[in-house]
Amino acid sequence: MPMDESKEKIEQLVELCKKGQSGGFSQLVDVYSSRLYGYFYRLAGNRDDANELVSELFLKITEKIGSCKSETFEPWLFRIASNLFTDYIRTKKRREKMLNKMAEQCLTETPVEKDDGYLTDKLTKQMQKLDAETAEIIAMRFYSGLSFEELAKMRNEPIGTCLSKVHRGIKRLRQLMENENE
């Protein structure tokens, strides 16, 4: 699993990337694409958007790698992922608002066809019911592998607040999943 990649190896890869070597980036993609895809997939709830977000993220990294300290690469990487997801949510809300207005104007209700990209598992489905911030912090904790201290630092909030947010979110998620079973 990528999380087991040694810190030294990641630091070496980041240094390669800073020199503009595409080989370094390719290896970073191999190491992190699954975790980042999982993070986006849980939050977006469909494969198409997860694909798009992962792709966009790596291109952003290519641009910004110069500003990253190799020893804190993971918090830096997931910070960018988090920002990207926030932007995605904003755009999605705008799009939904626009579509709702259009639907009101048309006065017709057509069910949204869901293709394979929308076939989500039970966990992802229930995570969609949480508010975006709670879902995000849970996915972040799981896929980034960051400690609560690192997570709190990244979110610029006290560690106790961060811990309590993650726990409240998981408790709610547990309720939702257990209720679905009943």
Add this chain to the structure above:
Amino acid sequence: MNKFKNKNENLDSLLAKFFSASEAKQVKDDFSFADGAFEKFPAAKPAEQTIEEIKRKIAVKLSTQKHISWPRVILQAAAVAAVVVVAAVLTWPDKPASTGGSAAKIQEQDIQLVSETDISLYEAEIAQLNSELLTLNYGEENGTNGRLLDLTEQVEVEIIETDNTFWKG
């Protein structure tokens, strides 16, 4: 393996700081449930095609960045050269011919390498640039004022002419 229990942190001591013993036990239990759920329903993985596409896009982006960097380098070099020329123009007449120290020695060695004709050409060029700069500095103010004076005189003449025509009828 992804886990809510990070291997680099002591979750027990962390929970003890913020929760009572019974609460901490409940939190740990909820975290274990989350671990189980994430393991039971693993997220989809990106398709091989997606990964290859990302790598291809990165390679394209990197090559574009490399192409863009050349004009930037040229621009930067030009900017530095311009600063050096301006600094030389502004400081040349004030500087003593020779100063002590290694910097002065290096300068002398450099000067020896350049032929006399070249030096005179450079000097003439620098003098010209200097005079142009001075002209610009002074000329901008004088020019504007001069033009303004001309305009004022012109308007005054026109007023007198109009005045005379009016009284003559």
